[in-house]
Amino acid sequence: MSIKLFELLLQASIYTVTISVVSILIGFAIAILLSGMLLSGRSLFVRPAQIFISFFRGVPLLVQLLLIYNLLPVIGINVPSVVAAIIGLSLCTAAYQAENLRGGFASVPLGLVESAEMVGLTPRQVFRRIKVPIALRLTFPALVNEAILILKASSLVSVVGIVELTRMAQDLAGSTFLPLQIFASAGLIYLMINWLVALAGGMIENRLPGVPR
Numbered sequence: 001m002s003i004k005l006f007e008l009l010l011q012a013s014i015y016t017v018t019i020s021v022v023s024i025l026i027g028f029a030i031a032i033l034l035s036g037m038l039l040s041g042r043s044l045f046v047r048p049a050q051i052f053i054s055f056f057r058g059v060p061l062l063v064q065l066l067l068i069y070n071l072l073p074v075i076g077i078n079v080p081s082v083v084a085a086i087i088g089l090s091l092c093t094a095a096y097q098a099e100n101l102r103g104g105f106a107s108v109p110l111g112l113v114e115s116a117e118m119v120g121l122t123p124r125q126v127f128r129r130i131k132v133p134i135a136l137r138l139t140f141p142a143l144v145n146e147a148i149l150i151l152k153a154s155s156l157v158s159v160v161g162i163v164e165l166t167r168m169a170q171d172l173a174g175s176t177f178l179p180l181q182i183f184a185s186a187g188l189i190y191l192m193i194n195w196l197v198a199l200a201g202g203m204i205e206n207r208l209p210g211v212p213r
Contacts, residue, residue, distance in 0.1 A: 005172055005178075005182065005185075006185055008168060009165060009168055009169060009172070009185055009186055010189065011168075012163060012164055012165045012167070012168035012169075013164075013165045013189050013193065015082075015162060015163065015164040015165070016151065016154050016155075016164045016165040016166075016193070019082065019085055019086055019089065019157060019162070019164065020089070020150050020151045020154045022086050023085075023090045023093060023150060023154075024093055024146075024150055026090040026094075027089070027090040027091070027093035027094040027097055027150075028093075028094075028097055028143075030090065031093075031094045031095075031096075031097035031098040031100075032101065034049045034052065034053065034094060034095070034098035034102075035098045035105065037049035038050070038098065038102045039102060039105055039106070049098070052095060053098055053099060055095075056091055056095035057095050057096065057099075061088070061092050061156055062156050062159060064088050064091070064092055065084070065088040065089075065156060065157060065159055065160055066160070068084050068087055068091075069081065069084045069085075069088070069159075069160040072084060072087075081160040081161045081162055082162055085154075085157035085160050088157070089150060089154065089157070092153075093149075093150050096146050096149075097143060097146055100139045100142040100143055100146065101135065101139055103139065103142075104134075104135035104138040104139035105131060105135045107135070107138050108130070108134045108135055108138075109134075112130055112134070113126055113131070116129070116130050133208070136208060137205070137208050140204070140208060141201075141205065144197065144198065144201030144202075144205075147197055147201070148194045148197055148198065151190070151193060151197065152190065152194070155167075165189060165190065166186065168186075169182050169183055169185075169186035
């Protein structure tokens with residue numbers, strides 16, 4: 001396979017990384033809101049969050065993408081396909097990240113919280129200085145794993161017309177009749193991207209405050 005073809009795959013991988021990173025960050029913001037709703041204990045907030053999470057965890061991502069891509073124009077919202085793809089990936093990963101965060105906050109030792117309250121920390125200080133660091137430490141590996149899953153799942157956004165890494169590999173394989181070399185190269189690029197994500201995640205995790213390991 002020529003260097004030119006490999007360069008085309010690398011250029012397409014920029015779409016893969018960009019769409020994935022933006023979706024993960026937006027999904028994380030939504031997940032914080034959802035986990036707060038789940039932990040509120042009020043059915044007014046808990047029930048909608050549960051329905052949201054059940055839907056986006058229960059319906060295949062491919063169906064979600066096609067549903068959002070076709071639904072938006074029907075309700076009068078015309079957005080580029082890349083925006084529809086980001087919306088779909090963000091909502092999907094938000095559901096999984098919310099469950100991870102909820103589990104993390106629920107795992108914060110009650111004794112630590114009570115001890116912090118006994119020494120005079122306010123609820124806000126307890127949340128910021130005790131709960132958040134420990135919950136983040138506990139859930140960070142799962143969040144990194146979710147980021148890797150979204151990077152791989154981003155190959156599905158080709159169904160809404162985005163030429164990301166997998167779609168570019170398909171196009172090149174069809175035009176050059178070199179499917180083995182093309183898809184092997186695409187797999188290598190995916191592997192390198194996810195290896196870098198795992199490496200960065202491990203480095204960040206080691207610097208997180210929280211309970212000692």
